[in-house]
Amino acid sequence: MKTTQPPSDRTRVRRGAGNAAYEPELVRAIVDAAYICHIAFSDGMGAHCIPTACWREGDHLYIHGSNGSRMLKQLMAQDACVTITHLDGLVMARSAFNHSMNYRSAMIYGRFEAVDEAEQRRALDAFMEHLAPGRNAEVRGGNDKEHAATTVLRISLAEAACKVRSGGPEDDEEDMGIAAWVGELPFKQLRTAPVPDPACAVDAPRYVREWASEP
Numbered sequence: 001m002k003t004t005q006p007p008s009d010r011t012r013v014r015r016g017a018g019n020a021a022y023e024p025e026l027v028r029a030i031v032d033a034a035y036i037c038h039i040a041f042s043d044g045m046g047a048h049c050i051p052t053a054c055w056r057e058g059d060h061l062y063i064h065g066s067n068g069s070r071m072l073k074q075l076m077a078q079d080a081c082v083t084i085t086h087l088d089g090l091v092m093a094r095s096a097f098n099h100s101m102n103y104r105s106a107m108i109y110g111r112f113e114a115v116d117e118a119e120q121r122r123a124l125d126a127f128m129e130h131l132a133p134g135r136n137a138e139v140r141g142g143n144d145k146e147h148a149a150t151t152v153l154r155i156s157l158a159e160a161a162c163k164v165r166s167g168g169p170e171d172d173e174e175d176m177g178i179a180a181w182v183g184e185l186p187f188k189q190l191r192t193a194p195v196p197d198p199a200c201a202v203d204a205p206r207y208v209r210e211w212a213s214e215p
Contacts, residue, residue: 010109011161021162024059030084030106030162031056035131039063040081041074054084055130060154061108062115062123072151075112082108082155090185093169094178100165102184108160112153120152132207 004022006012013020031037037054040047050071052063061082065072074080089102115123121142128136142150169182191212194204 006161007159008109011107011159013161013163016163019163019165021164022160023162024157024160026162026164027106027108027157027160028056028059030086030104031061031157033086033104034084036084037061037063038083039071039075040083041071041078043070043074053127054082055127056157057123057126057154059157061157062127062152062154063112064124064127064150064152067149067151069151072112072153075153076114079109079111080155082106087187088166089187091165091167091169092180092182092185094171094175094180094182098169098171098175100169102166104162104164106160106162108155108157110155110159112155115152115154117147120150121147123152123154124150134205134207138205 006020006022011022031054034054036051038049038051040049042048048071052065052071055062063072083105085103085105087101087103091100091102093099124142124147125136128139168184171182193212194208196204
């Protein structure tokens, strides 16, 4: 894989470096395809890795939560690592050792920062659009009390590394005669038919009607 140089020493991929990439457009694409990220940090109780909703605007990844969140408080006081992984397939090889997976993953390093009130409101509107384009115009926006109880953080995508694998197995020459099925078992998320709430009397908007047909 042709790639640029890592943005920092801690982002340089050492194991499986042939699958490494550092291009900003790839980082953005992996983040855009995600609804959830995992954030690693530590505190007096030890190390933690917590899943949370995420979205991207420009060159930042955003998260949100309650003002009292232990994680949000820690993330503004220390560096963290954010990870996102998309599984694309299981790779079946002729030897157990050479089995693999096809995937797209990103690791983002840095420190989160809080956004101001005006940016928070705009960012949360963007979050709704990330979940379902057009949804934000149909629902009640957050009121002053709700916004006052919420913290929105963002982290720059400038210090990030990706690993991507695609294709079939890489068997050893001495294993080529083994009579086993070889190839890829593709994997993807599947959108299924929307399920309306029993009390909903509103016709489904376009983004709902087309939900199951989206890739």
